[in-house]
Amino acid sequence: MTGVAGLVGVLRAIVGADHVLTDADIRATYETDWLRQWHGTTPAVVRPGSAEEVAAVLRACAAAGIAVVPQGGNTGLVGASVPRDGAVLLSMQRFTSIGPVDPLSMQVTAGAGVTIERLQHHARAAGTDFAVDWGARATATVGGAVNTNAGGSRVVRFGTMRSQVMGLQAVFADGSIVTQLDGLAKETAGPHLPSLLVGNEGTLAVVTAARLRLVPWYRETAAALIACDSLVHAVSLLPALRALPSLDAVELLMPDALRLACGHVEVKPPIDPGSAGAFVMVDCAAHRDPSDDLLALLSSATGVLAVGAQREQLYRIRDHITIALGAAGVPLKLDVAVPVQHLDRLVRRVQAALPPSARLVIFGHLAEGNLHVNVLDAGETAPAVREAVLSAAIELGGTISAEHGIGVAKAEWLPRLKGPAAYAALRAIKTALDPANLLNPGVLFPR
Ligand code: MLT
Ligand code: ZN
Numbered sequence: 001m002t003g004v005a006g007l008v009g010v011l012r013a014i015v016g017a018d019h020v021l022t023d024a025d026i027r028a029t030y031e032t033d034w035l036r037q038w039h040g041t042t043p044a045v046v047r048p049g050s051a052e053e054v055a056a057v058l059r060a061c062a063a064a065g066i067a068v069v070p071q072g073g074n075t076g077l078v079g080a081s082v083p084r085d086g087a088v089l090l091s092m093q094r095f096t097s098i099g100p101v102d103p104l105s106m107q108v109t110a111g112a113g114v115t116i117e118r119l120q121h122h123a124r125a126a127g128t129d130f131a132v133d134w135g136a137r138a139t140a141t142v143g144g145a146v147n148t149n150a151g152g153s154r155v156v157r158f159g160t161m162r163s164q165v166m167g168l169q170a171v172f173a174d175g176s177i178v179t180q181l182d183g184l185a186k187e188t189a190g191p192h193l194p195s196l197l198v199g200n201e202g203t204l205a206v207v208t209a210a211r212l213r214l215v216p217w218y219r220e221t222a223a224a225l226i227a228c229d230s231l232v233h234a235v236s237l238l239p240a241l242r243a244l245p246s247l248d249a250v251e252l253l254m255p256d257a258l259r260l261a262c263g264h265v266e267v268k269p270p271i272d273p274g275s276a277g278a279f280v281m282v283d284c285a286a287h288r289d290p291s292d293d294l295l296a297l298l299s300s301a302t303g304v305l306a307v308g309a310q311r312e313q314l315y316r317i318r319d320h321i322t323i324a325l326g327a328a329g330v331p332l333k334l335d336v337a338v339p340v341q342h343l344d345r346l347v348r349r350v351q352a353a354l355p356p357s358a359r360l361v362i363f364g365h366l367a368e369g370n371l372h373v374n375v376l377d378a379g380e381t382a383p384a385v386r387e388a389v390l391s392a393a394i395e396l397g398g399t400i401s402a403e404h405g406i407g408v409a410k411a412e413w414l415p416r417l418k419g420p421a422a423y424a425a426l427r428a429i430k431t432a433l434d435p436a437n438l439l440n441p442g443v444l445f446p447r
Pocket of ligand 2: 372
């Protein structure tokens with residue numbers, strides 16, 4: 001085999017000519033992320049249809065000395081699934097099989113390319129639900145959610161993706177395939193390989209399928225939007241919120257986020273954004289109408305109860321914040337978390353780091369202290385803003401990635417976050433599993 005041209009021929013022989021895409025116009029849709037933050041080029045987009053084909057693709061790329069970047073729905077936010085330096089783009093779009101819901105174990109097996117929305121519909125058709133949910137559900141995939149350890153709005157009740165993964169099928173850089181999809185709840189024989197691979201961002205292995213925990217489907221829902229004087233006031237609501245048995249989500253919207261999303265979807269804000277320092281969107285779900293839980297809360301707080309279509313409208317607004325940001329420009333997106341008592345300090349440090357021209361839009365997941373810090377028009381100050389925000393998160397005892405991953409955006413901060421011993425252990429695992437740095441080089445681990 002000689003160079004890229006020879007590799008493309010080998011890849012066609014493995015997956016079929018229809019699944020090796022080299023046309024520039026077609027490649028372009030895979031070479032840039034959905035918010036236009038990250039750009040790259042690839043000689044070929046390869047779409048394998050089985051774990052065995054992934055294994056053969058990895059072996060062929062290793063033989064050619066060409067790296068591989070896996071990609072799911074391309075809704076990532078940290079540049080982890082955009083090809084760099086001429087790497088082959090491994091699209092997981094064809095891994096769309098989904099097994100029957102097992103009511104005995106409350107589990108299901110889904111391919112890496114199954115979208116979160118399809119998984120949710122599939123689970124609900126069997127009277128169950130899939131617990132991880134966020135705005136990009138129609139495009140984001142199971143594989144991407146595993147690779148980033150996705151979170152979303154329901155972490156307060158059900159945990160992140162790591163809590164849902166009972167098993168995985170994955171292909172290592174040498175082409176070996178591990179299939180642990182039996183979903184035994186008490187598989188405690190030694191370290192749990194699937195757990196290690198959650199959050200690996202395609203750097204340790206290519207995830208092809210997941211065995212996933214399902215949760216009850218709580219059909220009765222009620223939400224509220226609460227206006228708070230300040231972020232400190234919003235945080236002070238948490239003990240009362242956590243006491244609600246039906247609590248399903250506690251989202252934070254700073255006034256600019258509410259204003260931006262309402263403007264984008266062209267609806268009147270449910271509460272005047274100028275009337276408060278912060279907004280908390282609370283969602284409750286149960287087998288019986290949870291409105292009374294929220295009404296009791298609202299008797300001591302300023303807010304609106306939203307049921308039925310009004311609740312859907314609230315979610316429409318919440319789900320459109322990122323899309324609205326993308327329509328307003330190319331945002332600098334930073335996903336950080338700190339202990340909730342430090343959220344206000346974090347926001348003050350972020351504000352202090354911004355140039356006057358920048359626009360700050362903050363929203364996130366309040367219960368986990370997880371802020372999505374979005375900066376529009378940061379211009380040339382973007383690297384300094386990034387440094388200031390990530391440093392502040394680390395200094396306040398938090399993290400530089402709460403659910404979006406590290407990607408290329410934050411790789412150089414990973415050693416600082418983890419500390420020497422933990423980082424050396426992670427690096428040793430990477431070197432052992434992928435000695436030639438074939439899988440997603442530059443992502444997670446700095447070069
Ligand atoms: C969200 O919570 O909507 C997502 O994490 C996306 C984002 O931060 O833009
Ligand atoms: Zn989020």
